[in-house]
Amino acid sequence: MAEMTSSQPVPRQQLRIRLQAVFLVLFFLMLSLVMVGVDGMRTTLRTLTGFREEVMPELAQVLELAEKVSRVAAIAPNLADPYAPDSLGDDIARLQSLTAEIRHLAKTLPPHADAELSVSQMLGGSEANLQQLLLLSSEKRSSQEHFDAYLKRLDWLGQQLARRQRGSALVAPTLIPLWHTLLAVPQARDRAQLGMLEADAEALLLAMQRRGELQALPDWMAIELELMLTQPRNIFMQRRQIVGISDSMAVLVQLYRGNAELLSQRTTLYVKALRARADERSAQVQAAIRAGIRGLMLLAAVGVLIALLAAGYVRRVAQDIQSIAGVMSKLAAGNTQQATPAIGRRDEIGELARAFQVFRDMLLEKQRLSQGMDAQQRLLQTVFLSMNDGLSVHDRNGGLMVWNPRFPAMLGMAADSLFVGMPYAALRAAMPAGARWQVLGQDAATYVGAARERIASNAELYLPDGRVLEFFSRAMPEGGWVAVCRDVSARRAAESQVRQMQKMDVLGQLTGGVAHDFNNILLAVLGNLELLQERRDLPADARTRLARAHSAAGKAAALTRRLLAFARRQPLCNEFVDIGDMLHEMLDLIEYSVSAGIRVEIATEDALLVCVDRGQLENAVLNLALNASQAMGEQGVLRLQAERCRDEHPLGQGEAVCLSVRDNGPGIPPEVLPRVLEPFFTTKEQGKGSGLGLSIVYGFVRQSGGELVISSEQGQGTLIRIWLPAAAPGCALAANLETVARPVRACRVLLVEDDADVRDTAQALLAQLGAHTHAEATEAAALAWLQAGGHADMVLSDVMLGEGNDGVRLYRTLQQSRPQLPVVLTSGLPPEHHARRCDWPAPARFLAKPYTLDDLARLLQQLPQA
CATH class of the missing domain: 3.30.565.10 (Histidine kinase-like ATPase, C-terminal domain)
Structure with missing residues (x-):
């Protein structure tokens, strides 16, 4: 490592020179950016100043001129209204004021603007039209006043005619059509229509004169008609003059409005031209601004690029220095897992990194040796503390060595009540009062103490709060044992509930079957007892014993109902x-x-x-x-x-x-x-x-x-x-059974019953009621008897006939072949039990066993009459 460092010397000033060069380039770049920005702003300012001085004043004047012209066009139609004499002076004053203002604005416009708009020429024609329109408006108001006077007289004449309608119609029948013709005059809009109305009125007046109707009218009425029709300025002449003046005024108003609209259109076109010039200047301003922005953006992009490159370089240098400092700090704390950065650099930082590498390698081997031991210890501690089951470790003498937090919590003990070395006997004594052990199996995990107390490999602890803990113990090779306890309370409760349900289901089936068979026996007993009670020749002591036997049989029937209640198969009333x-x-x-x-x-x-x-x-x-x-x-x-x-x-x-x-x-x-x-x-x-x-x-x-x-x-x-x-309105109530008089009536009954005693008893009961009974033991025999010509008014069949026979199947067969034949099903079990069958006929009538003479009597009484 030392040889590599000495063979590649690096100049000491390399980093400083690079950083100074970068900062100098950034300085000149920022100076250029400011100069370009100032020049662009000056150009934009000049362009905007020229636009404001050349275009804006002219545009404002033209827009004001257009606004005043539009006001003139809006006021002009009011001059043609003959019913607004009060506002006429105001309208004239407003038009004259607007005209003067328009002339003044036209003079202030540039010469080319006045030549394009022709404001002075149009204003001259408009003023002449205005003067003529004023004269016509005055004439129209005068004519309208005379015409309104005629209309008032006509209304008055109509009121008089309404008061004297019947008398006028008799003496002058032409008067009413004449009056209606005069009423149509105000609605006439042209001379042709007025001519027709005038011709009609003259014809009607001549007719009245020929017929002498005018002489029959009052004098004042005849005078009124002559004034309206024969005077030089009669009602038709006044209306004709009003229509002519209105037409002339409409033409003048149209000319006046046409001049105003033409001036408005020319003003709009001139405004559009000014806007085009403004847009052109705006485009020039925008072009200048965009040129400045592009220059600034270019310089800014170059500056940002250089700054990013410089920042990246500085960041790499700073990161390398920071990384080396961090690794050195961790090394000082004993951490040698970090790799040494910047070893390949050819500057001062690289020399520092290569020197540090030598010191880092010296501690690496030591750290590798200690890692394995720490990882194993952490794993064991995590598993021990996160177990859901309780865990305890005991030595060969039964002393408590170690335990997890779940162990005292599951036993219902305080965590600080346990201590290392706690004897096994003391641990058992510290458990909640009333706790009891139950050993499962004979296997022993180990033996404790001099007395060789057996530690069962599997046992259950029943706590006073109802929880059940299951313990599994295993011996350790060096002595002692490990115990794991698990809460099995929920599992034991579920198992107990399942056993209870199974037991109840078996007992329910057993008691239901017993009740069914016992009801068949009771039917034979109660039926024969009732038959004996019907006899009149029995001595008193025999009748007493018979009543006692009948009471005992009734108690037996109540016992079957209790059994059915236990089996939940009892029919409730x-x-x-x-x-x-x-x-x-x-x-x-x-x-x-x-x-x-x-x-x-x-x-x-x-x-x-x-x-x-x-x-x-x-x-x-x-x-x-x-x-x-x-x-x-x-x-x-x-x-x-x-x-x-x-x-x-x-x-x-x-x-x-x-x-x-x-x-x-x-x-x-x-x-x-x-x-x-x-x-x-x-x-x-x-x-x-x-x-x-x-x-x-x-x-x-x-x-x-x-x-x-x-x-x-x-x-x-x-x-x-x-x-x-709580009782609801739809509660199904038991029928109120009343005693039926016997015998009922003669009828034929087909009895289907597999039990011979029950069959004979039922047959005798039906015979006691006056019914003719034919009895069969099987479903097939009953169908064969009916097919052979046997006739019955009712079929009474047991549900369970035995040996593959079925009363429900017999019911369905008879419903298909003989739908008019009533079929009643009977059984010792309630219909709620049979309703579990998928083929059980819900609408079928049912008679519960044991039945009595009264039950059969009610059944026979409900049969349809032959």
Whole structure:
């Protein structure tokens, strides 16, 4: 490096000489720029001065002349108006004043301007026309005054004729046409039209004279007509004179205006010529300015170019010096990563750079050795601090070595409660009270302490706030272990919800199937019991036992409805229910059902209407009251409350009614609360509870479009709230069923039922009502009987006929082949369940099992008459 520097010596004054030469060139260039600019400004000033002195005064005078000529042309037509005598003098004075001003301006114009415009010649002709126009205007006003007098007399004559119109028409029928002819005189615009009107008037007057109509008129009226028509200056003569004067004045006005317009046109042309001269001078000024601008721009461009080149050179020199200074400063701080700039320069800066290169190479190797260690340390620290999971490292004795910030946060501990070397037992003791561990699997990550306590490789920690943390532990080669904890609360809740839904779905299918089969059995039982009740020869004790059996069968039917409610397949009989009235009506029943030491309180608002099945709602309230009573024991307070909710509630938008049942019992433990709505879950002793009470209530509420929420605190009691939609005008209400007189009427029924007991019972019930019944077990047999000539007024078919037979298919087949034949479908499951089928006929009539004699009687009564 030293050899290269000594072999290429550089003069010490090289940079200074270059910079001085550049600044000298810039000085002379700026001096030239100023001189060219001053010369251009002087030329422009001379050109503008000549333009102002030569063209502008003449242009201003011509423009003023044109303005006064246009004013004369605007005033001249007013002289021809005979109805403006007051303004005539002013108009004449204004025209004379304008004419004098125009003459004065014409004299001040240059000789060539007056020769081009001919102002004096046109003004002479205009003044002569003006004098003649004034004379004609005076004559026209005099004639117009006489003519106006005739018009007033004519108007007066018309008024007199209007008063005596009927009498005048009788004695002088020609008078009215004559008067109309005289009225047309003011509208005549030429002599020909006046001649025609005058001839018509004379003819009418002669006719009146021949007929003696003038003698029949009043004297004053005859005199008025003769004055208007026969005088030398009669109305026609006056109008003819006015029309002639108007024509002459129009010609003079046209001549006067023509002179004025010709002078205006010549003035406009002269102004255009002056503008052309002004444009020519303006172009000369612009050319001079552009020439000056081009010179200035050229000199400025040369100056800018030289300045840019000089600035670039100075900038490169300054950058090289600054770069070398920056690299030297970083080298002094121990940074050797920067390359040395300006090594190739052949001046003082290059010598400085080459000398610095020697010192930079001495530290480069040292820095390379330390870079690897720093990068690895930063990477490990970033990963450790940015983990979403908690991480802790323990030594072979269980002491805490290191941890990330997420570890104490996930455990619910303060960050400053941990310290290096903290024993494992102390760490577990510092965890929130109530936390419990659950080991998953039998694998051990390691063993701690003299007691060889096992550290499970996989375990879960349940915290009091409901969160679940999953721990994974792995042993380290030199002893101790690493533990990673992860929050799995959301995943566990989702898994629990899925299991709950699966369990409810399976149980719903099971209970729905059981209810369907049990309804078929109940139909056979209830049907035969009703048939026995219809007999009149039964003894009293047998009738009592029969009523008891019928009541038990009715309870069994209610049990199937409860099962269907649990499975959410129960048909609801909706009606408008006022919850406040219902609670007060149930007060006695609730007080009788709960313990004697429990006080029942009811608080409701007015008009809390809902559209639900009242019986199911009463059963739900009674079930909740019994559960609260059993929880409180012998003493306590049971509060039933109903209120209206308009804003926030679990049903979303719309108005809702909230029914709450609150007790002050011991409350529900937190670990039990999430499971109380599960079917078959109970905390009672074996045989004292089925676990279906709350689940059935929940099923009914959900089926009714509502929501049920349970909240409880240990020692504070339990609150169960039911939200139901407020009743709407379109609520579907259950039909009001009335007892139908039996027998109904003779009819033929085709019964299709695969269950023999049900088929026989239904056939007997229909026979009891007076119907002739033909029963078949399958769909094919029913169709074959109809095709063979069988006749029926109605078909009553089960939906599920078994062995591949289908009542819905039978319905659709009969609708196509016999659309007039009524078909009624029946089933132990409600129509809401069958409506899930894609081929379910929505308009089909449906009869739910178990049906009674009254149900069949209503069905038969609705058949059309034969």
